[in-house]
Amino acid sequence: xxxxxxxxxxxxxxxxxxxxxxxxxxxxxxxxxxxxxxxxxxxxxxxxxxxxxxxxxxxxxxxxxxxxxxxxxxxxxxxxxxxxxxxxxxxxxxxxxxxxxxxxxxxxxxxx
Amino acid sequence: xxxxxxxxxxxxxxxxxxxxxxxxxxxxxxxxxxxxxxxxxxxxxxxxxxxxxxxxxxxxxxxxxxxxxxxxxxxxxxxxxxxxxxxxxxxxxxxxxxxxxxxxxxxx
Numbered sequence: 001x002x003x004x005x006x007x008x009x010x011x012x013x014x015x016x017x018x019x020x021x022x023x024x025x026x027x028x029x030x031x032x033x034x035x036x037x038x039x040x041x042x043x044x045x046x047x048x049x050x051x052x053x054x055x056x057x058x059x060x061x062x063x064x065x066x067x068x069x070x071x072x073x074x075x076x077x078x079x080x081x082x083x084x085x086x087x088x089x090x091x092x093x094x095x096x097x098x099x100x101x102x103x104x105x106x107x108x109x110x111x112x
Numbered sequence: 113x114x115x116x117x118x119x120x121x122x123x124x125x126x127x128x129x130x131x132x133x134x135x136x137x138x139x140x141x142x143x144x145x146x147x148x149x150x151x152x153x154x155x156x157x158x159x160x161x162x163x164x165x166x167x168x169x170x171x172x173x174x175x176x177x178x179x180x181x182x183x184x185x186x187x188x189x190x191x192x193x194x195x196x197x198x199x200x201x202x203x204x205x206x207x208x209x210x211x212x213x214x215x216x217x218x219x220x
Contacts, residue, residue, distance in 0.1 A: 033207065035210075040212065041212060042199065042210045042211055042212035042213050043155070043199065043201075043210040044210075045207055045208075045209075048206065048207055050206075056206070058207065090154060090155070097203070097205075097206045097207050097208070098142050098143060098203045100145070100157045100160060101157075101208060102157070103154035103155050103156070104154060105153070105154050106153075106154055
């Protein structure tokens with residue numbers, strides 16, 4: 001089915017471990033985004049990508065790494081997880097940054 | 113800089129009308145989105161305003177005043193299923209800037 005998917009949906013990890021969150025979209029949207037959502041902060045942009053091999057930092061990029069070798073995939077890696085990275089992570093895609101963004105179901109990450 | 117303000121919580125009665133306000137200051141502003149987010153779910157698109165004025169879509173309407181940096185979302189004939197968070201988001205040059213959201217509780 002067409003859409004945007006994220007995996008895993010839930011993840012528990014320990015401080016210092018590397019974690020990769022996956023995002024896949026089937027619309028061939030050029031733009032993809034990673035957000036984290038925390039109480040009191042709303043949705044904050046971590047990284048975004050305008051096309052394959054083009055990525056740029058958002059508001060809160062520290063501690064995260066992204067790549068985009070294929071248009072449809074946009075993985076987010078926490079190189080060395082910290083407790084402050086416990087959050088809900090949403091991936092989104094759109095044809096243009098000023099067009100409607102469509103969100104994946106989210107990944108709930110707990111760092112112990 | 114970027115700044116978006118909206119009330120944290122609102123409560124309204126089933127069948128009533130509620131207005132959720134949003135003020136913004138965004139560099140390179142182009143338009144204003146409203147998203148709905150039910151607890152534990154992803155945000156879903158409600159409306160997008162680029163020009164000044166009111167956009168109506170069924171029970172939901174959204175208004176924009178570019179000169180005042182102000183928008184509101186109007187929900188009519190409230191239903192219990194409208195209990196959710198409503199996110200205001202302004203468009204900058206390359207991405208969206210979200211407010212913290214307004215949690216709306218609809219009571220019988």
